[in-house]
Amino acid sequence: QVQLVQSGAEVKKPGASVKVSCKASGYSFTNYGISWVRQAPGQGLEWMGWISAYKGDTNYAQSFQGRVTMTTDTSTTTAYMELRRLRSDDTAVYYCARVLDALDIWGQGTVVTVSS
Amino acid sequence: QTVVTQEPSISVSPGGTVTLTCGLSSGSVSTSYYPSWYQQTPGQAPRTLIYSTNVRSSGVPDRFSGSFLGKKAALTITGAQEDDESHYYCVLYRDSGIWVFGGGTKLTVL
Numbered sequence: 690q691v692q693l694v695q696s697g698a699e700v701k702k703p704g705a706s707v708k709v710s711c712k713a714s715g716y717s718f719t720n721y722g723i724s725w726v727r728q729a730p731g732q733g734l735e736w737m738g739w740i741s742a743y744k745g746d747t748n749y750a751q752s753f754q755g756r757v758t759m760t761t762d763t764s765t766t767t768a769y770m771e772l773r774r775l776r777s778d779d780t781a782v783y784y785c786a787r788v789l790d791a792l793d794i795w796g797q798g799t800v801v802t803v804s805s
Numbered sequence: 806q807t808v809v810t811q812e813p814s815i816s817v818s819p820g821g822t823v824t825l826t827c828g829l830s831s832g833s834v835s836t837s838y839y840p841s842w843y844q845q846t847p848g849q850a851p852r853t854l855i856y857s858t859n860v861r862s863s864g865v866p867d868r869f870s871g872s873f874l875g876k877k878a879a880l881t882i883t884g885a886q887e888d889d890e891s892h893y894y895c896v897l898y899r900d901s902g903i904w905v906f907g908g909g910t911k912l913t914v915l
Contacts, residue, residue, distance in 0.1 A: 724904060726851075733909040734843075734851065734894050739902040748902040751806075784850055791841035791856030792896065792904065798850050 691715035693796035711785030718766040722788040809907035827895030833876035840878035
């Protein structure tokens, strides 16, 4: 079946970087894009950016530009999201989602905790 | 900057009908925004309900429907059930792969 499986929870110190993976299966990876969405504790969903799995084109939300990099590896059908210069307010659950007409399939989420 | 607006909270009685809306701080929502709707219960990943205004995602009951209501996109739940009590988010598509989430609506069924 179509699914996205994300990497496990991370604990990072302020100023460090984190790289979250999202392994896709059950569909043609390069026919879709991948978006990353995060949710801080008790808050709503926040769109971070999108990458085309076919061409690697990206578009990042303004609030993350300069700190985030999204990549894909078509050989392993895996998408990655790296967030740098972490702050305490980056503590959140990070989701990947398959994108065509909508964010239609979601990963299970990865908890990233930023704490000194 | 695009700001997507949703009601912070709405209540509905079991068996009742409720409509949640999704608007813009400036302007009207149209089909070119590809409005979509997501349901999220605490501790779970979002679940896609509706995309491209009114297309139900696979496995979504037909008591969930999408439409436009005036200048806004709308999600209507007909015959609300207790397990519909969740947060609901709308998302609008902008140019070049940019998606913008609304702040979400907490739906209470009581």
